Amino acid sequence: MNKKIALIAFPLFFILAATRSIENIKWISYSAPLFYLFFIFDGLKDLKNKELRLSLLLITTFGLWAMVTSCWSTYPRESYIRSLVFMVSSSSLILGGYCWVKYFREKEFGFLIPLNILLLLVSLFSLMTKIPFDYWAGYGYGLKSFWGHQNILASLIIFSLPGIFMLPVKDKKINILITSFLLILNIYILILTHSRTSLAVIILSAFLFALLSKRIKIFAIIMLIFLTLIITYMVNNNFQSHIKNYLFKTEISLLDRKMPVISASYEAAVIGGWKGLGFGVSDNTVLSNLLFNVHYHFEGVRLVREKAVSIYALIEETGWIGLILFLFFVLYLLYLTVKTYLNTMSWSSVMMVCLLIGMSLHAQLEGWWLGVGSVQFPIFMALAGITIGKIGIKAEQ
Secondary structure: OHHHHHHHHHHHHHHHHHHHHOHHHHHHHHHOOHHHHHHHHHHHHHOOOHHHHHHHHHHHHHHHHHHHHHHOOOOHHHHHHHHHHHHHHHHHHHHHHHHHHHHOHHHOOHHHHHHHHHHHHHHHHHHHHOOOOOOEEOOOOEEOOOOOOHHHHHHHHHHHHHHHHHOOOOOHHHHHHHHHHHHHHHHHHHHHHOOHHHHHHHHHHHHHHHHHOOOHHHHHHHHHHHHHHHHHHHHOHHHHHHHHHHHHOOOOOOOOOHHHHHHHHHHHHHHHOOOOOOOOOOOOOOHHHOOOHHHEEEEOOEEEEOOOOHHHHHHHHHHHHHHHHHHHHHHHHHHHHHHHHHHHOOHHHHHHHHHHHHHHHHHHHHOOOOOOOOOHHHHHHHHHHHHHHHHHHHHHO
């Protein structure tokens, strides 16, 4: 019975969580945490697995330290509650991911299929109907559809993309046809978002996948596409102009608008020191260096500042101690993915390595590692549970 419930509950949770950044219906996402109870109760019986126990210990240790920072936090109540939510959500999602791969071992990315299909359908709806009125947004006027920002839509696209390679279609030819169509459509929507970070991550992931999987044909196709683009860029002035507009948007050089935010995050990290300012706290002494006030706002009396780089955010809020504790967790996940890859050499294991590295790199320019309310955080923690399950369950067999 749990397997049937998981088949519905796990994919549904991520669809609900993804609505958090859609202003008109974000209230729907408030029901998503109810699924945590199911994930916890369903996964508690698997605590005998040593990889799962160690992973939960690592992430809980970080959460407890984040809770300790409330002792000196400017907003102690917010820091305490936020750290508690972090521990509950991360632990339950890890348990949920572990149970998912236990139930559906050959379809470990299958829970992402409904989310990816939804993203494509909603994006196409916006393109055809021009609804909502601001479906294009950002400095480069990228497609955001109903989501709060074009970068959010882009990150959901690239992180849910692996699901389409596990479609429940038995006929091999039809499966390849549908998968190819969905892949092209995903890339098309991703390009329309004008999200340079997400596009760079998927390109790097594609190269890494081709190398680790030793699929010469895929690598050759990727190289051929790049050579074609480079040659076209060199000989066609119109194409060159389009590429420059895409990459630079309204900037003189790359990351012009990001640099004030990154610099402020670095300065705040220096101020955070070894123990941090408090979980969820933003230093307010660096605001004078920000060129655009859209990078910070107030929630009541609490200042919330965009931090861009997750590592800087970790130091600012939880200090070097918090950074080390969190990186222990991430490095342990990387160790498990590499170990699984070496043991199996399967394409899904390669995909897991690419996903973990790609998401970690993406978090360094979008700053969502500590964002318990972000749309990326749940996917990251669920994939962490799947990573643990792939090696942990195999070790028990």
